[in-house]
Amino acid sequence: MDPRIYDVPGDNSWCPGCGNFPILEALKRALAELETDPKDLVLVSGIGQAAKTPHYFRSHFFNGLHGRALPVATAIQAANPGLRVLCIGGDGDMYGEGGNHFLHAVRRNPRLTHLVHNNMVYGLTKGQASPTSPVGFVTPIQVEGVQAEPFNPLAVALSLGASFVARVFCGDGEMMNRVLVEAIRHEGYALVDLLQPCVSFNRIHTYRWFREHTVPLPEDHDPSDRKQALLRALETDPCPVGIFYRETRRVFHRALAPYEENEEPLHARRRDPGKLRAFLERYR
Ligand SMILES: Cc1ncc(C[n+]2csc(CCOP(=O)(O)OP(=O)(O)O)c2C)c(N)n1
Numbered sequence: 596m597d598p599r600i601y602d603v604p605g606d607n608s609w610c611p612g613c614g615n616f617p618i619l620e621a622l623k624r625a626l627a628e629l630e631t632d633p634k635d636l637v638l639v640s641g642i643g644q645a646a647k648t649p650h651y652f653r654s655h656f657f658n659g660l661h662g663r664a665l666p667v668a669t670a671i672q673a674a675n676p677g678l679r680v681l682c683i684g685g686d687g688d689m690y691g692e693g694g695n696h697f698l699h700a701v702r703r704n705p706r707l708t709h710l711v712h713n714n715m716v717y718g719l720t721k722g723q724a725s726p727t728s729p730v731g732f733v734t735p736i737q738v739e740g741v742q743a744e745p746f747n748p749l750a751v752a753l754s755l756g757a758s759f760v761a762r763v764f765c766g767d768g769e770m771m772n773r774v775l776v777e778a779i780r781h782e783g784y785a786l787v788d789l790l791q792p793c794v795s796f797n798r799i800h801t802y803r804w805f806r807e808h809t810v811p812l813p814e815d816h817d818p819s820d821r822k823q824a825l826l827r828a829l830e831t832d833p834c835p836v837g838i839f840y841r842e843t844r845r846v847f848h849r850a851l852a853p854y855e856e857n858e859e860p861l862h863a864r865r866r867d868p869g870k871l872r873a874f875l876e877r878y879r
């Protein structure tokens with residue numbers, strides 16, 4: 596399939612050179628490679644520069660409140676498991692304002708791809724510290740530098756039982772494409788932390804900085820070994836990139852109860868009030 600199937604006409608308000616651009620292109624390539632029809636695809640986001648991604652993408656989308664994309668995406672997917680659901684946002688949106696939802700999405704294991712554009716800063720609101728900004732990071736608000744230890748999304752996800760955990764640098768198109776294909780294909784919750792520069796509000800973490808401070812996971816890394824993955828996730832400089840962990844376990848819409856193998860999804864039953872009532876009876 597041609598990735599241009601996801602193109603939409605119109606202007607883009609991201610800064611020239613923003614890391615969001617290569618991510619957007621890699622995402623289109625990965626979805627095209629997986630032959631994903633735009634009508635079977637839903638992008639869900641909150642607020643931020645990264646959260647604008649669905650505006651630049653031809654698919655169904657839901658752009659809601661800051662930090663609230665994951666519960667919406669989980670519900671969409673559970674009601675209609677035939678859809679491919681991607682949840683997209685920034686480090687502030689997903690690990691800060693939406694941090695609570697992040698924890699519980701990992702535990703539920705919904706079949707959705709969670710893409711976090713991690714530029715270590717609040718880009719949209721012009722440069723305040725985010726949960727992943729390092730100690731000492733100076734901003735117009737944190738004038739003496741960030742005091743708190745940075746949030747480690749991979750270690751958190753792994754310790755809560757995440758079924759797919761990866762990190763990539765958006766300057767490595769080949770690795771990003773490969774990892775996105777695997778993440779989107781994954782039958783369960785898949786976290787991809789995408790390291791990206793913010794060319795306007797983060798002058799420390801540039802393309803060059805990421806290139807010099809990231810390293811691919813070693814050849815002998817075993818992605819079925821959660822403990823090994825967790826130890827790797829605790830390494831920060833250089834910061835390992837690649838697929839840390841993957842396993843297959845029961846997904847949320849099956850665990851939810853009513854879905855027998857050949858049963859109609861919730862959205863189809865909605866059209867028949869009798870069937871919907873019978874479904875709801877199970878929860879009394
Ligand atoms: C409840 C709420 N709190 C704060 C804001 C202001 N706000 C909008 S975007 C944002 C941070 C965005 O940062 P991030 O998610 O990292 O996205 P980026 O712009 O860096 O891609 C903040 C604090 C808001 N819109 N709603």
Ligand SMILES: [Mg+2]
Pocket residue numbers: 685686687712713714715716717718725
């Ligand atoms: Mg950000």
